Amino acid sequence: MTKAIKWSYLLNLVGVAAVFAILSALFAFNGFGDSTTYVEGVCTTACYTIIMVASLNLVVGFMGEFSLGHAGFVSVGAYVSAITSSALAGKGLSDLALLLVAVLAGGIAAGIAGVLVGIPALRLRGDYLAIVTMAFAEIIRVVFCNLEITGGGRTMSGILRLSSFGRTFWIMVVCVTVMFLFVRSRFGRTVQAIREDYIAAEAAGINVTFYKVLTFAVSSFFAGIGGGVYAHYMTAMIPTNFDFNYSAELLSEVIIGGTGSLTGSIIGAAFLSALPELMRQFSKYRMLAYSVVLVLVMLFRPGGIFGRWEFSLTRLLHKLTRRKENAATADPTDGPAAPLAQKGE
Amino acid sequence: MTFSLFFQSLINGLNLGAIYALIALGYTMVYGIIRMINFAHGDFIMIGAYTLFYTIPMMVSAGMPAWLAVVVAVVVCGMVGILVETFAYRPVRKAGPMSALITALAMSIFLQNLAMVLFGSRPHNVSTIFSLPSVSVAGVTVSLNVVLTIAIGLVIMLGLQLFVKKTPLGKAMRAVPQDRDASTLMGINVNRIITVTFAIGSALAAVAALMYCTTYPRVTNDMGTTMGMKAFIAAVLGGIGVIPGAMLGGVLIGLIEVFVRLFAPGWYEAVTYGTLIVILLVKPSGILGRSTGEKV
Numbered sequence: 001m002t003k004a005i006k007w008s009y010l011l012n013l014v015g016v017a018a019v020f021a022i023l024s025a026l027f028a029f030n031g032f033g034d035s036t037t038y039v040e041g042v043c044t045t046a047c048y049t050i051i052m053v054a055s056l057n058l059v060v061g062f063m064g065e066f067s068l069g070h071a072g073f074v075s076v077g078a079y080v081s082a083i084t085s086s087a088l089a090g091k092g093l094s095d096l097a098l099l100l101v102a103v104l105a106g107g108i109a110a111g112i113a114g115v116l117v118g119i120p121a122l123r124l125r126g127d128y129l130a131i132v133t134m135a136f137a138e139i140i141r142v143v144f145c146n147l148e149i150t151g152g153g154r155t156m157s158g159i160l161r162l163s164s165f166g167r168t169f170w171i172m173v174v175c176v177t178v179m180f181l182f183v184r185s186r187f188g189r190t191v192q193a194i195r196e197d198y199i200a201a202e203a204a205g206i207n208v209t210f211y212k213v214l215t216f217a218v219s220s221f222f223a224g225i226g227g228g229v230y231a232h233y234m235t236a237m238i239p240t241n242f243d244f245n246y247s248a249e250l251l252s253e254v255i256i257g258g259t260g261s262l263t264g265s266i267i268g269a270a271f272l273s274a275l276p277e278l279m280r281q282f283s284k285y286r287m288l289a290y291s292v293v294l295v296l297v298m299l300f301r302p303g304g305i306f307g308r309w310e311f312s313l314t315r316l317l318h319k320l321t322r323r324k325e326n327a328a329t330a331d332p333t334d335g336p337a338a339p340l341a342q343k344g345e
Numbered sequence: 346m347t348f349s350l351f352f353q354s355l356i357n358g359l360n361l362g363a364i365y366a367l368i369a370l371g372y373t374m375v376y377g378i379i380r381m382i383n384f385a386h387g388d389f390i391m392i393g394a395y396t397l398f399y400t401i402p403m404m405v406s407a408g409m410p411a412w413l414a415v416v417v418a419v420v421v422c423g424m425v426g427i428l429v430e431t432f433a434y435r436p437v438r439k440a441g442p443m444s445a446l447i448t449a450l451a452m453s454i455f456l457q458n459l460a461m462v463l464f465g466s467r468p469h470n471v472s473t474i475f476s477l478p479s480v481s482v483a484g485v486t487v488s489l490n491v492v493l494t495i496a497i498g499l500v501i502m503l504g505l506q507l508f509v510k511k512t513p514l515g516k517a518m519r520a521v522p523q524d525r526d527a528s529t530l531m532g533i534n535v536n537r538i539i540t541v542t543f544a545i546g547s548a549l550a551a552v553a554a555l556m557y558c559t560t561y562p563r564v565t566n567d568m569g570t571t572m573g574m575k576a577f578i579a580a581v582l583g584g585i586g587v588i589p590g591a592m593l594g595g596v597l598i599g600l601i602e603v604f605v606r607l608f609a610p611g612w613y614e615a616v617t618y619g620t621l622i623v624i625l626l627v628k629p630s631g632i633l634g635r636s637t638g639e640k641v
Binding site: 066121124138255287288290291 | 433447577619
C-alpha cells in the first residue's frame with residue numbers, strides 16, 4: 001500500500017467521521033427543534049437504503065446485468081435477521097452485538113440465496129435474466145407468505161428495535177467501504193471486463209459464470225445486511241413490503257444515481273429516500289415524480305446523474321489546494337488565465 | 346377429484362388463460378418488433394378498466410347499448426399506447442436495451458401513480474356489460490359469460506394471426522425486427538409500423554380489460570402489475586415474439602393457476618413463477634420460440 005493510498009483512506013475516514021459528528025451533534029442538541037426525532041429517522045432510512053442501492057449497483061452498474069428482484073434478497077436478510085435476533089434475545093449479548101450477529105446472519109442467508117438463485121439464473125442474460133430475478137423474488141415472497149415462522153402472510157411484529165442512527169450509519173460505512181474495495185480489487189476489475197465484453201473476457205481465460213455468481217452473491221449479501229438493519233429499525237414487516245414495486249424503486253435509485261458509481265448510489269439513495277419524507281404532504285406524488293425523473297434521466301443522461309464518475313475527497317482537496325497555489329503564483333493582473341490553465345490540464 | 350370439479354376448474358382455467366393470452370399478445374407483439382419488455386402494458390389494462398368504469402354508466406344513461414363502452418376503451422387505450430410510444434419510448438430507442446427497459450418501468454410506475462392521483466387507491470366496481478344466463482352441462486354450471494370470453498379471445502387471436510401473416514402491414518411488422526435498415530430501404534416507414542404495433546397491442550389490452558372485468562368486476566390502480574406480470578410470463582413461456590406462443594403460454598398459466606389453487610391455495614404464484622424458471626433454463630427461447638445464435 002503506497003503512502004498516497006493510506007493518506008486517502010485516512011482522509012476519507014476523517015470526512016465520514018466529520019459528517020457523522022455533525023449529524024449526531026445536531027440530533028443530540030435538538031438541532032431541528034420538534035422534528036429532530038423525525039429527521040433522525042429519515043437519516044436512518046437513508047443509511048439502510050444506501051446499503052441496498054449500492055449493493056444493487058454491483059450487479060447493475062459493475063456487472064451490467066439487470067436484477068428486478070433485489071427486494072427478494074432484502075427480505076431474506078430482513079426475516080432471517082429478525083428471527084435470529086428474537087432467538088438470541090436475552091442470552092446475555094449486548095444490543096450492539098445482537099444487532100451485528102443478527103444482521104450478519106441475515107446477510108449470509110441472503111448471500112446463500114444469491115448463490116442458489118444466481119447459478120441457474122445467470123445462465124441467462126439481458127431481458128431474460130431480469131424476468132427470472134423478478135420471478136425468484138416473487139417466489140421468495142410467496143414462501144415468506146406461507147411460512148409460519150415469518151408470520152404466515154400477516155405482519156411480523158415485535159422485532160427488537162436495535163438499529164439506532166449511529167449503528168446504521170457505521171454499518172453503512174463499513175458496507176460501502178467493503179463494496180468499494182471489491183469493485184477496485186482484481187475481482188471487481190474482472191467483473192467490469194465481463195460487462196464490457198463477456199466473449200472477449202471468456203477468451204482471455206476468465207471463468208465468466210463464477211465471477212457473475214460471485215458478484216451476485218456479494219450483492220445479495222449486502223442486500224441482506226440492508227434488510228437486517230431495516231427489520232430492526234421498522235420492528236414490524238409484512239412480505240408484501242418486498243414486492244416488485246420495492247425492487248423497481250431500488251433499481252430506479254441506482255439508475256438515477258448513476259450505474260457504475262458507488263458515490264452516485266449513495267447520493268441517489270440518500271437524496272431520493274430523504275426528499276419525499278421531508279415533503280410528506282406531497283407523498284401522493286412521490287412515485288409520480290420518481291418516474292418522471294427516471295424518464296428524464298434516461299432521455300438526457302442515460303448513464304445516470306453521476307454516470308461512472310466517483311466523487312473523491314482526495315481529488316477535491318487536491319484540486320482546491322492546487323487552485324490556491326495557482327492563484328498565488330499567477331500574476332494578479334491576468335486573473336482569468338488561472339482557471340483556463342486548470343481546464344487545460 | 347370428481348369429474349364435475351375437474352370440468353369446472355378446466356373451464357375456469359381456460360377463462361383465465363384466455364385473458365392472460367390476450368394480454369400476452371400485446372407483450373409479444375411489442376417485444377417481437379422492438380425487443381423491449383413493455384412493462385407499462387399491464388397498466389394499459391388498468392386504463393381500459395377505468396375507462397369502462399366511467400363510460401358504461403354514461404352509455405346506459407344515454408340510452409345506448411353498454412357494449413359501445415368497449416369501443417371507447419379500445420380508442421382510449423390505443424391513444425395512450427401511441428402517446429407512450431411517441432413521447433417516452435421513441436426518444437430512447439437508440440440508447441440501447443437497458444435504457445428502454447428502464448423507461449418502460451418508469452412509464453409503468455408513472456401510469457399507476459397517475460391513476461392513483463386521479464382516481465384514488467380505493468377499488469371501484471365495474472358494472473357488467475353482458476349478463477348472460479348460465480347453462481348446465483353434465484352437472485356443471487357454465488356461465489355463458491365465460492364461454493363468450495373464451496370465444497372473443499379465440500376470435501381475436503385468429504384474426505391477429507391472419508393479419509400478421511396475410512396483410513401487407515402484417516408483413517411489414519414481421520420485416521422490421523428482421524432487419525430494420527433493409528426494411529427502410531424497402532420503403533417501410535419503421536416508426537409508423539412500430540406505432541401501429543403499439544396501438545394494436547394497447548387496443549388488445551382494452552379488450553383484455555373488458556374480459557377481466559366480466560369475470561372480476563373490480564378496478565384498482567395497481568391491478569396491472571400482477572396481471573401484466575403473469576401475462577408477461579405467459580408470453581415468455583410460449584416463446585416471446587411468437588403469436589401462437591402467447592396463446593399457448595396464456596392458457597398454460599391460466600390452467601396451472603386454477604389447478605394449483607385447488608390443492609395449495611397459498612402457493613399457486615410460486616408454482617407459476619417456478620414453471621417459468623424451469624422452462625427458461627431448459628429452453629431459453631420459450632416453448633414455441635426459435636433460438637437465435639449470438640454473433641461474435
